[in-house]
Amino acid sequence: MLDIRQIRDNLEDFQTRLGLRGDYDLGAIVALHQQQRDLDTQCADLQTRSNRIGKDVGMKIKNGADPKGDEVKALRDEGNQIKAQLADLEPQRKELEAQIETLLLAIPNVPDPATPIGKDDSENVEVRRWGDEHIPQGTDLKPHWEVGETLGILNFERSVKIAQSRFVTLIGAGAALERALIQFMLDQHIEAGFIEVLPPFLINSQSLTTSGQLPKFAEESFQCKNDDLWLTPTAEVPVTSLYRDEILAADDLPIYHCAYTPCFRREAGSYGRYTRVLIRLHQFNKVEMFKFVHPDTSDAELESLTQQAESILQALKLPYRVVQLCSGDLGFSAIKTYDLEVWLPSAGESGMYREISSCSNCGDFQARRGKIRFKESGKKGTQLVHTLNGSGLAIGRTMAAILENYQQPDGTVKIPEVLQPYMRRDVL
RNA sequence: GGAGAGGUGGCAGAGUGGUCGAAUGCGCUCGACUUGAAAUCGAGUGUACCGCAAGGUACCGAGGGUUCGAAUCCCUCCCUCUCCGCCA
Known part of the structure; x- marks a missing residue:
C-alpha cells in the first residue's frame, strides 16, 4: 500500500x-x-x-x-x-x-527509479549470464517430461486421476531428487545466515492482503470455502506476516529467513497446451528467501539476495541469466525485481532461458499493509521496514532444468555433484 | 464435536459506570551513589491520526447498543487456554 x-x-x-x-x-x-x-x-x-x-x-x-x-x-x-x-x-x-x-x-507499488521503463516482458533488461560452458550440446535433447516419464520418476497421467491436470506425482528417484533439492537449498541458505521457517501452509485473508495477493488477485489462489483460510501461493505470504503488527527493535534488523513450502496456484486462464510439464503446476515446491531490513539498506540487500539465489544455480552448474524486470512487468508489490532464468534446452526452437527465481525489493509497501515497523532506540516514533523476497529456487523448475541439462545419450540423467551426497547415487 | 475459563500497556496484574490511557510490580532508558559492578534512590518509558505549536482525538480482542459519560453494563462475532471425545 x-x-x-x-x-x-x-x-x-x-x-x-x-x-x-x-x-x-x-x-x-x-x-x-x-x-x-x-x-x-x-x-x-x-x-x-x-x-x-x-x-x-x-x-x-x-x-x-x-x-x-x-x-x-x-x-x-x-x-x-x-x-x-x-x-x-x-x-x-x-x-x-x-x-x-x-x-x-488495489494500487500497485511504484517502480524504483532504477527500474527500466517498459511495457511488458519484452522490454526486460538482461543484466548478466553465467555458465555458457555448461549449456549441453547435441540435437537429440529430450524435453524433461519425456526424460522423466521414460525413467518412470514422474507421472502426469495418474495425477489427473488423483487430482486433475497440472499436477504431478513424483516416484522413486524423482521424489528423492525433489527432497534432495529442498534439503540442499535450505542447507545453503542456512549456511549463508538465513534462519529457517516452516510456516502454516493454510493462511488467512489478512496475510494475503499484507503481501499483496488480496484483494486484487483472489482468483489466483485456492480458497477453503468454509474457513477464512487459503492455500499458500508462495512462502512469501506467511513469512511476510510473521512480524505483522509488530514493532521490531532496529538492532533486530536485518532479519533473514528461508522457508520451504509447497505453493498452490490456480493459474486461472492458463489452461491449454503443455500440461505435461513441470513449469506451470497447481502445486509445486519452492524454497524461498526473505529479508526484513532497514530502509537505507534494501537496495544493497536486493543485490546480495539475488546473488544468494544465483549461488544455488552455480552450485548445480545450471546455466542461467539475470534479467531486470521493466516497469510494466513488475509484480504488484515490487519496486525492483531481478528474475533468474535457467537454460532449458527443450524450450523454444532450440533452447531458451526460463524463469526459475524472482528476487524483489518491495520497499515499505508490504510493511505498510502489515504494519511491520521498527524503532530506533532514542529516536521518536517508528519506521516501516523494507521487505524483500526471492525464490531460492523453485524446485519443480530446477528439477526440469536438471533433467534436461544433465541428460545423457543413453537416457539416464547425471546427478549434479552437490546433490550426490543427498541422493547417495550419481545417476538417475 | 461437547463443557468450562478468559482476552487490559514489553511482560505480570489491578480496575466492574464518572477528572482512567488506565494503579502496582517487573522490565527497559537516563541520572545519582560506587574504583567498577551489584544493591539502592530519582526521573522517564504505548501506538496512531490532526495541528507550526499549545493541544486535541482514537485505541483496554473486533463490531454494535445503553448513557451526559463505558475498560467497566447489554448484544453479536473472533481468538486463546483447560478438560472430555475423536484423531496423525
Missing part, C-alpha cells in the same frame, strides 16, 4: 511513476482523503465538547449538584445533541475511510 500522505504531497511524481505500470487515478483518492480529514476534524471537535460535558456532569454531581436539576439537564441535553450530530457524520466518515482503503489496496 502506498502512503496517502506521500501521494498527497507529491501527487504529480506518484502519478507519473505509477503511470509506468498502468492507469490509476490518484487525484480522486487524494480528494477523498481531503474530505475525510475535514470530517475527522469536525468529529474530533464535537467529541472534544462531548468529553468536556461528560466530565463536567460527573464533577457537578460529585460536588452535590442535583442529577435531575436544570444545570445538569442542560448539559445532558447538549450532550444528546452532539451525539445526534455525530451519529449523522459517523456513517459518512466510515464510508470514506473504507472507500479510500479499498482504492489504496
Whole structure:
C-alpha cells in the first residue's frame, strides 16, 4: 500500500511513476482523503465538547449538584445533541475511510527509479549470464517430461486421476531428487545466515492482503470455502506476516529467513497446451528467501539476495541469466525485481532461458499493509521496514532444468555433484 | 464435536459506570551513589491520526447498543487456554 500522505504531497511524481505500470487515478483518492480529514476534524471537535460535558456532569454531581436539576439537564441535553450530530457524520466518515482503503489496496507499488521503463516482458533488461560452458550440446535433447516419464520418476497421467491436470506425482528417484533439492537449498541458505521457517501452509485473508495477493488477485489462489483460510501461493505470504503488527527493535534488523513450502496456484486462464510439464503446476515446491531490513539498506540487500539465489544455480552448474524486470512487468508489490532464468534446452526452437527465481525489493509497501515497523532506540516514533523476497529456487523448475541439462545419450540423467551426497547415487 | 475459563500497556496484574490511557510490580532508558559492578534512590518509558505549536482525538480482542459519560453494563462475532471425545 502506498502512503496517502506521500501521494498527497507529491501527487504529480506518484502519478507519473505509477503511470509506468498502468492507469490509476490518484487525484480522486487524494480528494477523498481531503474530505475525510475535514470530517475527522469536525468529529474530533464535537467529541472534544462531548468529553468536556461528560466530565463536567460527573464533577457537578460529585460536588452535590442535583442529577435531575436544570444545570445538569442542560448539559445532558447538549450532550444528546452532539451525539445526534455525530451519529449523522459517523456513517459518512466510515464510508470514506473504507472507500479510500479499498482504492489504496488495489494500487500497485511504484517502480524504483532504477527500474527500466517498459511495457511488458519484452522490454526486460538482461543484466548478466553465467555458465555458457555448461549449456549441453547435441540435437537429440529430450524435453524433461519425456526424460522423466521414460525413467518412470514422474507421472502426469495418474495425477489427473488423483487430482486433475497440472499436477504431478513424483516416484522413486524423482521424489528423492525433489527432497534432495529442498534439503540442499535450505542447507545453503542456512549456511549463508538465513534462519529457517516452516510456516502454516493454510493462511488467512489478512496475510494475503499484507503481501499483496488480496484483494486484487483472489482468483489466483485456492480458497477453503468454509474457513477464512487459503492455500499458500508462495512462502512469501506467511513469512511476510510473521512480524505483522509488530514493532521490531532496529538492532533486530536485518532479519533473514528461508522457508520451504509447497505453493498452490490456480493459474486461472492458463489452461491449454503443455500440461505435461513441470513449469506451470497447481502445486509445486519452492524454497524461498526473505529479508526484513532497514530502509537505507534494501537496495544493497536486493543485490546480495539475488546473488544468494544465483549461488544455488552455480552450485548445480545450471546455466542461467539475470534479467531486470521493466516497469510494466513488475509484480504488484515490487519496486525492483531481478528474475533468474535457467537454460532449458527443450524450450523454444532450440533452447531458451526460463524463469526459475524472482528476487524483489518491495520497499515499505508490504510493511505498510502489515504494519511491520521498527524503532530506533532514542529516536521518536517508528519506521516501516523494507521487505524483500526471492525464490531460492523453485524446485519443480530446477528439477526440469536438471533433467534436461544433465541428460545423457543413453537416457539416464547425471546427478549434479552437490546433490550426490543427498541422493547417495550419481545417476538417475 | 461437547463443557468450562478468559482476552487490559514489553511482560505480570489491578480496575466492574464518572477528572482512567488506565494503579502496582517487573522490565527497559537516563541520572545519582560506587574504583567498577551489584544493591539502592530519582526521573522517564504505548501506538496512531490532526495541528507550526499549545493541544486535541482514537485505541483496554473486533463490531454494535445503553448513557451526559463505558475498560467497566447489554448484544453479536473472533481468538486463546483447560478438560472430555475423536484423531496423525
